[in-house]
Every structure is written in structure tokens, then in C-alpha cells.
Amino acid sequence: MSEAALALDIRDLRAGYDSYDVLHGMSLHVANGERIGLFGPNGHGKTTLLNAISKVIRPNGGSVSFMGEPIAAVSARGIVERGLIHVPQANRLFPDMEIMETLELAAFTRRARAERKTNLDYVLKLFPRLAERRRQQCKTLSGGERQMLSIGVGLMCAPRMLMLDEPTLGLSPKLKEELAAAIAGIGTRGMPMLIVEQDIAFVLSLVDRMYFVDHGEIAREIHRGSDVDHQEIMDMYFGERAAS
Amino acid sequence: MTLDALSTVLVSGIVLASVYALIASGLSLVWTTLGIFNFAHGALMTLAAYLAWTVSDAAGLGLWLGAGIAIAVAGVVAAGVLIERLIVRPFYDHRDILLITVMTTLAAMIFIEKGSQLIWGARLKQLRPVVPGQVNFLGTTISAQEALIIALAPLLLGLLFLFLRNSRIGRGIRAVGQNPNAAKLIGIDVSRLFIITFALSAALAGLTGILLGSVRMVTPAFGAEPLVKALIIVIFGGLGSLGGTIVAAYLLGLLEAFLIFFIGIYWAPSMIFVLLILILLVRPQGLLGKVVR
Ligand SMILES: Nc1ncnc2c1ncn2[C@@H]1O[C@H](COP(=O)(O)OP(=O)(O)OP(=O)(O)O)[C@@H](O)[C@H]1O
Numbered sequence A: 001m002s003e004a005a006l007a008l009d010i011r012d013l014r015a016g017y018d019s020y021d022v023l024h025g026m027s028l029h030v031a032n033g034e035r036i037g038l039f040g041p042n043g044h045g046k047t048t049l050l051n052a053i054s055k056v057i058r059p060n061g062g063s064v065s066f067m068g069e070p071i072a073a074v075s076a077r078g079i080v081e082r083g084l085i086h087v088p089q090a091n092r093l094f095p096d097m098e099i100m101e102t103l104e105l106a107a108f109t110r111r112a113r114a115e116r117k118t119n120l121d122y123v124l125k126l127f128p129r130l131a132e133r134r135r136q137q138c139k140t141l142s143g144g145e146r147q148m149l150s151i152g153v154g155l156m157c158a159p160r161m162l163m164l165d166e167p168t169l170g171l172s173p174k175l176k177e178e179l180a181a182a183i184a185g186i187g188t189r190g191m192p193m194l195i196v197e198q199d200i201a202f203v204l205s206l207v208d209r210m211y212f213v214d215h216g217e218i219a220r221e222i223h224r225g226s227d228v229d230h231q232e233i234m235d236m237y238f239g240e241r242a243a244s
Numbered sequence B: 001m002t003l004d005a006l007s008t009v010l011v012s013g014i015v016l017a018s019v020y021a022l023i024a025s026g027l028s029l030v031w032t033t034l035g036i037f038n039f040a041h042g043a044l045m046t047l048a049a050y051l052a053w054t055v056s057d058a059a060g061l062g063l064w065l066g067a068g069i070a071i072a073v074a075g076v077v078a079a080g081v082l083i084e085r086l087i088v089r090p091f092y093d094h095r096d097i098l099l100i101t102v103m104t105t106l107a108a109m110i111f112i113e114k115g116s117q118l119i120w121g122a123r124l125k126q127l128r129p130v131v132p133g134q135v136n137f138l139g140t141t142i143s144a145q146e147a148l149i150i151a152l153a154p155l156l157l158g159l160l161f162l163f164l165r166n167s168r169i170g171r172g173i174r175a176v177g178q179n180p181n182a183a184k185l186i187g188i189d190v191s192r193l194f195i196i197t198f199a200l201s202a203a204l205a206g207l208t209g210i211l212l213g214s215v216r217m218v219t220p221a222f223g224a225e226p227l228v229k230a231l232i233i234v235i236f237g238g239l240g241s242l243g244g245t246i247v248a249a250y251l252l253g254l255l256e257a258f259l260i261f262f263i264g265i266y267w268a269p270s271m272i273f274v275l276l277i278l279i280l281l282v283r284p285q286g287l288l289g290k291v292v293r
């Protein structure tokens, strides 16, 4: 596979908080147009990985390239300008801002501003509920609406690749399905995606490949349609407990 | 209370209120965006008044007042940016940034006060008014300068509101104040917007200093009392609400004028505190404040 065929290529990434590392040399890649799932127990570094890529935190080592270009030393703003967009876990967004204001603001970089109108139309079509509530403040949104707005904000940034951190956290099965359909819709446009998700059934339906994150490392790579079945994944999850 | 007296008190209250609104809104803007209090805010007012005086007064360079104003505003904007870069920015990631910057900005305040005393001396100075003469307002004669203050305050604050509501940078500033990480993730350069916020706030302080510098006497401690009032107003108006700050500024200005009229200048300041504390007991979050920042 040539370099440029990879949307995201991460090698030996180390990152953490204060003085301790959470990621101990993580390597993974996302090909162009590929949708990747990332799952693993709570607190094992999935969010930390996304934070280190988007520069919410500064990585302590390793290399990251996006569309063939090294970005480990690029600022948070530079990452967004290049179109690598991180939709964070449980984002409470901007509490006092209205939905429309938030979406318009999200087209902040020059490139995103140029695509603002198209992207706004797309977001409002994808999530009609946001269009119905355009003057409502973020802080009064329901959990589901907030997730939709959060993804909508990501789309307004003119993404070339999306990283979604637990987009269905705490949502009802019905809402989950709705969001899954929306995310699948985004994927059909050929957008590479990295989706962190605890709900394995949910993520399996969305992705081409999955990584299992364990103690800050990639412990396993699972190809869609490979012989790994549901039970085996469950064992991975609860492996420690099952063994004891 | 006669109608004449009422009008006099009301008008002096509005002048005070306008000054308070201008000075407190700058303080409030920095609080809502960065979550810190800039205790050097009043000193920036002083610095601007002295700079304008130096450029435009006959005892200084004797240039046109407009030049004095321009240089003074540019000067305090530079000072505001320096404060942000040198003594606020290094502590952004610190857990106790609020307390640390109380200390560092207090230090800046003292530094500017003492520096002013060294450069300009303790003797009282007064700026030329931007507009000379007197006008009649609500049946009371006031200086045209005071009328200018009354007119400019809502104008400048209105512009500030429009900027924050509708412009890209203004919305960015609000976003950074409400959720810096989410702002970062849409490509906002948080640190750049912090500088712009400080610059704006300093410009407001500077303009207030210049406007007030021909109504009151300028001394090295010229900005100290307005700073204390502005702090009270920001807290009373509700932390995190610029609208609340402005409402509180007008309430406090009027209240102060009436208290001075009824109980005299000696007890009025203490009574204001008593009243504010009573109100905060009933509404701990302030007039229009949120429960959390
Ligand atoms: N801001 C922070 N400061 C210090 N430690 C943190 C911070 N954020 C996360 N951690 C720690 O880093 C480790 C990894 O957390 P991370 O959020 O990456 O886990 P996660 O895999 O996303 O978990 P979850 O599935 O619960 O979201 C945890 O031990 C967590 O306590």
C-alpha cells in the first residue's frame, strides 16, 4: 500500500497526562475511504489517542501522518485546517450558543468557510431535528440532539476524515439506530472514519475493520467477515474477568 | 426631594453608571473568556489618561488631543497584550490559574501605579475635555464631556455586543469562554483569541480613562476606585454574563448617586456594600448570572 493511500498512519504513538503515559507506543492506520472501529475497556486510552491526534494533548513521541503528510508537530488549528476532525466524547459544546450560531461558527477555518453553505445544507438534511430547533441553546438540548449537533459541528469543519468518540454514548436504542444511519450516510461519501465505540454490535455494522485497544496498545486487529465472532470479542472485553 | 434635586441626582447617577458600565464590561469580558480577573484593569485606565495627557497637554508635548487619544489607546492595548503574554499565559494550564493571576495582575497594577508616580509625579493632572462647554440634560446642567460619556457608553457597549454576537472573531471569543477544548477542535486558535480579548478589554479601559481624565483629576491611583467598583459590578451582575454586568453597572451608578444624596458621601460606599450583600444573599448567582461559570 502506498503512503498516500493511507488517510491516517500512526506509528509508535506515546501520549498521556502530566507525567504518565497512557498510550505506550500505539500503531494503527486508516486507509482512504476506510471506516475503522476502535473499542476496548473504559480507561484504556481510546479518547487519549484521539486527543493526541487532534492536539488536545501533546504527544510524547511517535509519528502521525495524515494524507501522507507528517502532522505530529502541527498545532490543533493546523490539524483542523487539514481536515482531520475530532468529534469529542460527550461534547457539551457551547452552552449559551444557539444551534445555528454553533454550526455557523464551526465553519471557522478558511477552507470550512468556503464550504459553509453546502455543508450546512447537508447537516440540516442529515439531522432535520437540528433544523427544527435552530434557535435553541446548546445547554438545553437533549443528549441525542447534542450528539447530532456535535457531529454536525464536525461536518461544518469541512472534514477530510472524521474521528468520532462514542457518538451514541448514553442514547436509547432507537436514537442509536438513527445516528448509526446518519454515520453510515456520511461514510457512503467515501469519508474515512475512525469510530470509538463500546457497543460492538453497533460498531460492527458500521466499519470495515476494528482495533481492540488494551492498556494503551493495539492488542488485536479484526477484519470484517473474518472468523472472529461475537463471543470471541466478548471474551476479549471481559477476558480478565472470565479468566479469574 | 424636589424635582430639581431629583434631576441632579439622576443625572450624576447616569454619568457614574456610564463610567462603571464601560470599565466593568472590559473586566467582565476577560472574566467570561479566560476565567480570570485582571486586577491591573484600573491601572490601564490610569496609564491611558497619563499617556493622553503627555501627548496633548501644553505641559507635555502639546499636540492635538486626537493624537493623544490614539497614542494612549494604542499604548494601553500594548500594555494589555503584554500583561496577557507575560503574566497570564504562562499559567493557562495551571489548576489555580484564578488565584495565581490575582497575584500576578495585582503585581502589574502596583507596578503601573508606582511607575506612573515615578514618571508623572504625584501632582494632579487633568486632561482637556474632548468636547468643551456645557449642556442641559434632563433639566440639569452638566459638562459636555459628561454628556459625551453618557452617550458613548451605550454606543460602545452596543458595538461590543454586536461584535460578540455577529462577527466571526466575536463568536469565537464567546466559544472559547464557554468551552476552550471544543473551540480548539473546530480550528479556533484559543491563544490568539485570548490576546484579542485582552486587547479589547484594555482599549475599553483606556477609553474610559481618557473620558474620565477630564472630569476627575488624574493621579497614580486614578484607576483604583473604578477597579473596585467594576469588580463588585461584575460579581453582582452575575459572573459570566456581560449583559448582567452592564445592567448591574447602571443600577449601581444610580444607587450610589441616590445614596450619596440621602446619606452623604461618608456612608454611601459602605451602604452600597451592605445592600449588595443583602441582594447576593437572596440571589447568590448575581443578577443575571449562571450557577457555574
Ligand atoms: N485529563 C486527564 N488528566 C489525567 N488523566 C486523564 C485525563 N483524561 C483521561 N485520563 C486518564 O487516562 C486514562 C485513559 O483515559 P481515556 O479517556 O483515554 O480512556 P477511554 O479508553 O477513552 O475510556 P472510556 O471508554 O471510558 O471513554 C484513564 O486512566 C484516565 O483516567
Ligand SMILES: [Mg+2]
Pocket (backbone or CB within 6 Å): A046, A047, A048, A089, A165
Ligand atoms: Mg473515551
